[in-house]
Amino acid sequence: MKIRIKFTKQGPVKFVGHLDIMRYFQKAMRRADIDIKYSEGFSPHQVMSFAAPLGVGLTSNGEYMDIEVHSMKDCDTIMKQLNDVMADGICVTECHCLNDDAKNAMSLVAAADYTVTFREGKAPADEKGFFEGLLTFKDQDHIMIVKKSKKGEREVDLKNLIYQLSVCDNKIFMKISSGSADNLKPELVMEAYDQWRGEASPEFAFCIQREEVYGNTGNEANPVLVPLGLIGESVE
Amino acid sequence: MKKLALSDEILLSIEKPARYIGNEVNMARKDTDSVDIRFGMCFPDVYEIGMSHLGMQILYDMFNRREDIYCERIFSPWTDLDKIMREKKIPLFALESQDPIKEFDFIGITIQYEMCYTNILQILDLGQIPLHACERQEGDPIIIGGGPCAYNPEPLADFFDMFYIGEGETVYFELMDRYKDNKKKGGSRREFLEMAAEIDGIYVPSFYDVLYHEDGTIKSMTPNNSHAKATVTKQLVVNMDDATYIEKPVVPFIKVTQDRVVLEIQRGCIRGCRFCQAGNVYRPMREHSLEYLKDYAYKLLKNTGHEEISLSSLSSSDYSELEGIVNFLIDEFKGKGVNVSLPSLRIDAFSLDVMSKVQDVRKSSLTFAPEAGSQRLRDVINKGLTEEIILKGAGEAFQGGWNRVKLYFMLGLPTETVEDMEGIAELSEKVAEIYYEIPKDQRNGKVQVIASSSFFVPKPFTPFQWARMNTKDEFLQKAYLVKDKFRTMLNQKSLKYNYHEADLTVLEGVLARGDRKISALIEEVYKNGALYDSWSEHFKNDVWLKAFETCGLDSDFYTVRERSLDEIFPWDFINAGVSKEFLKREWQNAIDEKVTPNCRMQCIGCGAKSFEGGVCYENQN
Structure with a gap:
C-alpha cells in the first residue's frame, strides 16, 4: 500500500x-x-x-x-x-x-509556495519601498537573472517560472516552479530582484518558509496546480 | 521551543549546524528552575565522537532519572565555531537548555584519551570558567573528571576540582546528595570539596602535596587536608545486572560514529595482556545475564529506531553466553531490517558461521590482533594468540569464501628484537600462503592481507608501567625495518603494511605517565593554539615541542627514562584493584617470557578479588 x-x-x-x-x-x-x-x-x-x-x-x-x-x-x-x-x-x-x-x-512536483520575511534586524530602512519595488520587478515582461554555474554565466528568464508574487503584512508570498524540470529556488527570486534594483540585501537577510508543494494535473500550457496530498488518493 | 544559543547567521555559516541545536529524539527536557542540580556532562571532542560514547549515555540517563538533577550534554565546538565564539565572546552552552555552562553546578568531563587534554581547556575557556581549580570562586561550577585517563589524573590536576576514579554508576548520587546538603546549609565550595573527598573513589587534587627528588621523580605525595584519604579506591559495579542501563538513548539527527544500539555484554577482561590498561583497571571481569541483554535489546531498538545493533566489551569471545546473545539477535531482528554488527571475535566455527549470516562475505574482512610478530614476544606481552590459531582460523575462513584479513601489531614493545619485528612480515606472508594452498578454481581471486602497527605506549596500572618507551626515531626505524621486510616476501603483492604516526605517540607517552608538572605544558600548548590534537589535520607538533622548552620540561624524562621498581609513580595513590606487587610480578614474568594463565584457568592473585564479584567468584556458590 x-x-x-x-x-x-x-x-x-x-x-x-x-x-x-x-x-x-x-x-x-x-x-x-x-x-x-x-x-x-x-x-x-x-x-x-x-x-x-x-x-x-x-x-x-x-x-x-x-x-x-x-x-x-x-x-x-x-x-x-x-x-x-x-x-x-x-x-x-x-x-x-x-x-x-x-x-x-x-x-509529481511542479510548483511550491513560499513565504519570505526579513530576519530580525535585517529589514531595510525603506521597507515599504523595498516591497513596492518588488511588485514592479514582478510585473516586467521578462524577469532576467544572470545565473552563474561551472560552465560560465548564462541569462535566464524567470517570468514563466513565477506563478504568483505578492506582499501582505510585510510578508512576501510566492508560488514558483519547482521539481526536476524547472526548479526555481526562492533565494534566486530575491537575488534577481537585488540584481534588478542594483542593491544587495545583507547576508542571511531572509527567513524562508515552504508552505505547500503542488503537482500539475493539467498540462504544460494550462497548468492546474494541486497540493500533492490531494493527488492520487484512493477513494474507498 | 527554547531559543538557540547561536544566531541563525552563525548556524548558517558553519559546518554541520545540527551539532549545536540539541532537540534530538529522547533528549531530556526539564524545567531548569525546578531542579536542584544542573550537571553538564561533557565529552571534550566534536559531537559525532562524543555522541558515540556509551559511558556518557549511561550516565546521562542515570542522572536524568532523578527529578532534582538536570543533566545536559556539552561537546567541543568544531574549529569553525570555536573561532566565532572567541571573536564574539559567546559563552559555551549545553545542548539541552542552550544555557551557558558557567551557570551549572557541575561540569563532568569524561577523559577517554590523552590527546583530548587541550580540548578540556577549550571547554573551560569558552565556557568562561577559570582554567585553574584554585582560581574558581563560589559561583563557579565544580569541575569533575572521570574515565580511563583519570587513572592517572595528575597531568590535569591543576584544572580539575575533583576526579571520580572508576565506574560512574556507584557514588555519583552520594556526591550529588552531599552537594545538595552543603548548598542547603549554606556551606562553602571548600566545605563541599572536603565532604566529597571522604567519598570512596573521589580524589580532590588540591588536598595533596607532592614533593620531588632532585632527579624529578616523586619523593612523596601526602594529603594536606584531614578529609582526604591517602589512597583513593576505584569504584566499580559489582553486579552488572543491578546497574542501570540506558532505556532511551538520545538519537542524533546527524550521522555519528556509532550510529547504532550498543549492548554492553560485560566489563573487564580475563586475559591479562600486559600492555593493556583497560584489561587491568576494569578487573574483575563481570558479565551481564543473557535475559538482561535480551530485554534491553528490545527496549533500545524500540526507543531509538536504530537499524543496527552491536555488542560492546573487551574480548567478546570470552562472554559465556556469546552464542546465546548473537543467535538471539540474528533470529529476532535480522528479518526486521535490523543489522547485527559483530564485535571482533576469536575466529572459529561459530564466529565464521554467524559472520556469514550477518555480513556479505565478499565485502567483509577477518581481523586478528596478534600484537607482536613472534611467539617469543607474544609470550612477553601475554597475548595468548598463537601462530597456529591464526593460521587455522584464516584457513577455515578462506575455505568459507573470505579473502581479506587484517592483522594488528604493535612496535616498540619491551624486549623487542629484529626477529620479532621481521616476524610481522613473516606472519602476514604465512597467512597469504595458506590462502594460495586452496586450488585456484576454488578460491575467490587474490588474497589481501593488511597488517597495521601502532607504536607502543606504556600505560599506568599495567605491568609495562615500568617500561622504557621508544624514541620517535627508534619507532620510525622499526617501521622502516618492517616495511623493508615486507618487500622481500614472496607474496608481497598480496600484502599491505601501514604504520601509525610517531609524533603523536611520543606525546601520548608523556601525558599517559605524566605528573603534575605536565599541567603547565598542556596550558602552554593550548594558549599557543593546540586543539583537537587527536585529529591529524589539527595536530601541531611544533607547538608541543616549543612548549617543552618554554616550560623547561624534557619529554624523555616521561618516555624513554628507565624506571626503577621502587619509584613512586604519580598514580600510586590510586588503588585500581590490581596491586603493585602483582604488576611487578607480571613485569618480571614478561622479562622471563613467562605466560600467565587467564582468570578462568587460574586465579593469579592480582588483587581485584577484593571487590567481591565477577569472574573471581564464578562457579563458587
Whole structure:
C-alpha cells in the first residue's frame, strides 16, 4: 500500500539537512512500529521517497514523503503513531492512501509556495519601498537573472517560472516552479530582484518558509496546480 | 521551543549546524528552575565522537532519572565555531537548555584519551570558567573528571576540582546528595570539596602535596587536608545486572560514529595482556545475564529506531553466553531490517558461521590482533594468540569464501628484537600462503592481507608501567625495518603494511605517565593554539615541542627514562584493584617470557578479588 505523508519542519530542526531528515524518518518508522516495506537484497532499506529536498535553514509547513507499507489500520492511526515519536518541530499533518498506480511525489512536483520575511534586524530602512519595488520587478515582461554555474554565466528568464508574487503584512508570498524540470529556488527570486534594483540585501537577510508543494494535473500550457496530498488518493 | 544559543547567521555559516541545536529524539527536557542540580556532562571532542560514547549515555540517563538533577550534554565546538565564539565572546552552552555552562553546578568531563587534554581547556575557556581549580570562586561550577585517563589524573590536576576514579554508576548520587546538603546549609565550595573527598573513589587534587627528588621523580605525595584519604579506591559495579542501563538513548539527527544500539555484554577482561590498561583497571571481569541483554535489546531498538545493533566489551569471545546473545539477535531482528554488527571475535566455527549470516562475505574482512610478530614476544606481552590459531582460523575462513584479513601489531614493545619485528612480515606472508594452498578454481581471486602497527605506549596500572618507551626515531626505524621486510616476501603483492604516526605517540607517552608538572605544558600548548590534537589535520607538533622548552620540561624524562621498581609513580595513590606487587610480578614474568594463565584457568592473585564479584567468584556458590 502506498501512503503519502505531509509533515512540518519548524524551529531548530530547520538546521537538519535533507539526508539526515531521511535518516530521521527511517528511524521514526521503526519507533512508530509502521509495517513499512523493505527492498530486497543483502542490505534492505525502507521503501521511502521524499518529494522535494528542503535547504538547510528553511522551515516548512508542507513537506511530503511517500512510503509503502505491508499493512495498516487507517491513516489517522499512522499519523498518531508517527506523531507520538516525532522530534520537536516535526509534525505529521496529513496522511493519504494512494492508488497502487499513483506516481511518486518526487516525480509529481511542479510548483511550491513560499513565504519570505526579513530576519530580525535585517529589514531595510525603506521597507515599504523595498516591497513596492518588488511588485514592479514582478510585473516586467521578462524577469532576467544572470545565473552563474561551472560552465560560465548564462541569462535566464524567470517570468514563466513565477506563478504568483505578492506582499501582505510585510510578508512576501510566492508560488514558483519547482521539481526536476524547472526548479526555481526562492533565494534566486530575491537575488534577481537585488540584481534588478542594483542593491544587495545583507547576508542571511531572509527567513524562508515552504508552505505547500503542488503537482500539475493539467498540462504544460494550462497548468492546474494541486497540493500533492490531494493527488492520487484512493477513494474507498 | 527554547531559543538557540547561536544566531541563525552563525548556524548558517558553519559546518554541520545540527551539532549545536540539541532537540534530538529522547533528549531530556526539564524545567531548569525546578531542579536542584544542573550537571553538564561533557565529552571534550566534536559531537559525532562524543555522541558515540556509551559511558556518557549511561550516565546521562542515570542522572536524568532523578527529578532534582538536570543533566545536559556539552561537546567541543568544531574549529569553525570555536573561532566565532572567541571573536564574539559567546559563552559555551549545553545542548539541552542552550544555557551557558558557567551557570551549572557541575561540569563532568569524561577523559577517554590523552590527546583530548587541550580540548578540556577549550571547554573551560569558552565556557568562561577559570582554567585553574584554585582560581574558581563560589559561583563557579565544580569541575569533575572521570574515565580511563583519570587513572592517572595528575597531568590535569591543576584544572580539575575533583576526579571520580572508576565506574560512574556507584557514588555519583552520594556526591550529588552531599552537594545538595552543603548548598542547603549554606556551606562553602571548600566545605563541599572536603565532604566529597571522604567519598570512596573521589580524589580532590588540591588536598595533596607532592614533593620531588632532585632527579624529578616523586619523593612523596601526602594529603594536606584531614578529609582526604591517602589512597583513593576505584569504584566499580559489582553486579552488572543491578546497574542501570540506558532505556532511551538520545538519537542524533546527524550521522555519528556509532550510529547504532550498543549492548554492553560485560566489563573487564580475563586475559591479562600486559600492555593493556583497560584489561587491568576494569578487573574483575563481570558479565551481564543473557535475559538482561535480551530485554534491553528490545527496549533500545524500540526507543531509538536504530537499524543496527552491536555488542560492546573487551574480548567478546570470552562472554559465556556469546552464542546465546548473537543467535538471539540474528533470529529476532535480522528479518526486521535490523543489522547485527559483530564485535571482533576469536575466529572459529561459530564466529565464521554467524559472520556469514550477518555480513556479505565478499565485502567483509577477518581481523586478528596478534600484537607482536613472534611467539617469543607474544609470550612477553601475554597475548595468548598463537601462530597456529591464526593460521587455522584464516584457513577455515578462506575455505568459507573470505579473502581479506587484517592483522594488528604493535612496535616498540619491551624486549623487542629484529626477529620479532621481521616476524610481522613473516606472519602476514604465512597467512597469504595458506590462502594460495586452496586450488585456484576454488578460491575467490587474490588474497589481501593488511597488517597495521601502532607504536607502543606504556600505560599506568599495567605491568609495562615500568617500561622504557621508544624514541620517535627508534619507532620510525622499526617501521622502516618492517616495511623493508615486507618487500622481500614472496607474496608481497598480496600484502599491505601501514604504520601509525610517531609524533603523536611520543606525546601520548608523556601525558599517559605524566605528573603534575605536565599541567603547565598542556596550558602552554593550548594558549599557543593546540586543539583537537587527536585529529591529524589539527595536530601541531611544533607547538608541543616549543612548549617543552618554554616550560623547561624534557619529554624523555616521561618516555624513554628507565624506571626503577621502587619509584613512586604519580598514580600510586590510586588503588585500581590490581596491586603493585602483582604488576611487578607480571613485569618480571614478561622479562622471563613467562605466560600467565587467564582468570578462568587460574586465579593469579592480582588483587581485584577484593571487590567481591565477577569472574573471581564464578562457579563458587
